[in-house]
Amino acid sequence: MARPVTQYVCTSCGAQTRQFFGRCSSCGSWNTLVEQAAAAPADSRRRRPAAAAIAPAPRRSQPIAAVGERPLQRLASGYGELDRVLGGGLVPGSLVLLGGDPGIGKSTLLLQSARAMAGRAAVLYVSAEESAQQVKLRWRRLAGMEERGGEGEGGGESAATGVGGDFQLLAETDLELVLQELEALRPAVAIIDSIQALHDAELASAPGSVAQVRECAAALARIAKRQDTALLLVGHVTKEGMLAGPKVLEHLVDAVLTFEGDRFASHRLLRAVKNRFGATHELGVFEMRDRGLAEVSNPSELFLGAGEPSSGTATIVACEGTRPLVVELQALVSTTSYASPRRSATGIAVNRLHQILAVLEKHLGLPLSRFDCYLAVAGGLEVEEPSADLGVAAAVVASYRDLTLPAGTVLMGELGLGGQLRPVGQLELRLQEAARLGFTRAVLPRGSGLAKAAAGLGLELLEAGTVASALVAALGVNPAADQP
Numbered sequence: 001m002a003r004p005v006t007q008y009v010c011t012s013c014g015a016q017t018r019q020f021f022g023r024c025s026s027c028g029s030w031n032t033l034v035e036q037a038a039a040a041p042a043d044s045r046r047r048r049p050a051a052a053a054i055a056p057a058p059r060r061s062q063p064i065a066a067v068g069e070r071p072l073q074r075l076a077s078g079y080g081e082l083d084r085v086l087g088g089g090l091v092p093g094s095l096v097l098l099g100g101d102p103g104i105g106k107s108t109l110l111l112q113s114a115r116a117m118a119g120r121a122a123v124l125y126v127s128a129e130e131s132a133q134q135v136k137l138r139w140r141r142l143a144g145m146e147e148r149g150g151e152g153e154g155g156g157e158s159a160a161t162g163v164g165g166d167f168q169l170l171a172e173t174d175l176e177l178v179l180q181e182l183e184a185l186r187p188a189v190a191i192i193d194s195i196q197a198l199h200d201a202e203l204a205s206a207p208g209s210v211a212q213v214r215e216c217a218a219a220l221a222r223i224a225k226r227q228d229t230a231l232l233l234v235g236h237v238t239k240e241g242m243l244a245g246p247k248v249l250e251h252l253v254d255a256v257l258t259f260e261g262d263r264f265a266s267h268r269l270l271r272a273v274k275n276r277f278g279a280t281h282e283l284g285v286f287e288m289r290d291r292g293l294a295e296v297s298n299p300s301e302l303f304l305g306a307g308e309p310s311s312g313t314a315t316i317v318a319c320e321g322t323r324p325l326v327v328e329l330q331a332l333v334s335t336t337s338y339a340s341p342r343r344s345a346t347g348i349a350v351n352r353l354h355q356i357l358a359v360l361e362k363h364l365g366l367p368l369s370r371f372d373c374y375l376a377v378a379g380g381l382e383v384e385e386p387s388a389d390l391g392v393a394a395a396v397v398a399s400y401r402d403l404t405l406p407a408g409t410v411l412m413g414e415l416g417l418g419g420q421l422r423p424v425g426q427l428e429l430r431l432q433e434a435a436r437l438g439f440t441r442a443v444l445p446r447g448s449g450l451a452k453a454a455a456g457l458g459l460e461l462l463e464a465g466t467v468a469s470a471l472v473a474a475l476g477v478n479p480a481a482d483q484p
Ligand code: TYD
Pocket: 100, 101, 102, 103, 104, 105, 106, 107, 108, 109, 138, 141, 142, 288, 289, 290, 291, 292, 293
């Protein structure tokens, strides 16, 4: 038998080589070559013998009309916020990848959801990162939350029998053993925490390497599809915020969810980046408590602070890629005591602030060069896109004139240097998010043509062509008139 040959494949262009290089000789990208399991010899592919050409092979395709429709069965995950992001619950035989920074609460979310499902379906929890003891400790911690929260629903007896009856725990990193256990148990739901910690002994590369992650995920996917197990995989995120492992992992799974949040704040956002069984613009909001994650049914309070609207604040809807997020901006404008006024911005590029101040000075006639100006994005978020301009302008002007924007107003629009408002992308998505979080008025660039899209959202749309008219519409007074 021939010695198995190691192949290296470029994850970026797909080129194959026999030798490892730091740089792909085909497409020139660095560190993209990964080891691939020895390929089966080419002749093992069953070639149709020439004789068979005479007798036609049996047909495997069918007319689409003949394809039977099965209603999609979904299993409720026990948490409405998670179900919403999944598109209405877990689909049997589907693969869901949950990504997020370390310590954000991925394990907690899935263990809680497993607890909730274990009463109705068989659940296997594969802990590849933590020992069984550690999982048990967390399980006990979460149990405390249920007992405290819902004494009326028989939470007391659950610890003894009820909850946990159908919950199987496996602390294992060897892929082969995990696959065997999946076949033996045939659970309705299996959770793999995490896919990077599993390893396939047949591959020489280290756990977490691209080849390992891909092989493990593919093997799990095959078995999940075969026995209709819903698989939830935990995936790590790299420093750049990408899901670690090859892009192929994202192609392989049916849904990619991301779990994110500020390390210093308690709220956590769950979003779908990809979903074959539902929409991707749903948002789930949780709060991390000392005994697990709690669902947040009214997230606007969490994001926007409990306080009354104050002068110098404005709310925008930022979009990171396809993800809309409602964000509060705060500005402070005060008389300067320096020769050149101070400008500082957190969460927004300071050059952007300079430019907006110059536009306001020129086109509204506000003498902002005699004032210091500080700007901050609440919650430690970074807002890069120019559609935040109008919100920044509104916050600055509101602080300068000591005005308060009416509650429930969001602003969106890019400022041109001539004081005109430029349209922003993905407006529909942003308006949906604003409406979902309870906002009632949106100030937008003119010509957005969204009357139809916004009809069902209950949002009042105020369209404006210039920053001056947008601010008049938003504030209800002309900020340029009767200046102090
Ligand atoms: P974890 O689920 O382990 O994160 P991940 O799996 O994404 O790495 O969450 C760990 C953090 O959550 C940890 O810093 C402690 C915190 N936590 C709570 O605040 N309350 C809790 O009830 C639990 C279980 C964890």
